[in-house]
Amino acid sequence: MSPPAAIPATLDAHSIVDHYDLRFDPADKANGSLYLCTPRGAPAPAAALAALRAAGLWSSEPEKSVPDEQRQAYKDGLEFVAAAAYRAGDDHILLARFDHPKFPSDAARFAAWQALFDADHERLR
Secondary structure (H helix, E strand, O other): OOOOOOOOOOOOHHHHHHHEEEEEOOOOHHHOOEEEEEEOOOOOOHHHHHHHHHOOOOOOOOOEEOOHHHHHHHHHHOEEEEEEEEEEOOEEEEEEEEEOOOOOOOHHHHHHHHHHHHHHOOEOO
């Protein structure tokens, strides 16, 4: 198995938004400001989304992604809280938790995401 793409040395709002494609659940309020992130240009994490849905941790609605033209606004508006990186095939997935005044994150939901990934994936960081 080849090593995953490099994980930025520092994880914060800027490095995550710059180096990852961020996907979010537009329908489940408990997932507010929680993001499933893949390295820029990597395929959509279909298996990870399916696992989150099967565990009741992601709605059945199609996920949304942060468009390139909104990346700066996300960097400016999100407050980084936590992140965890997991091996996903030959690459990695990053679970990221932020806070935003309009969309506060849920610590318990993020912990549930981590528990799901801890059970089935190698944690890289």
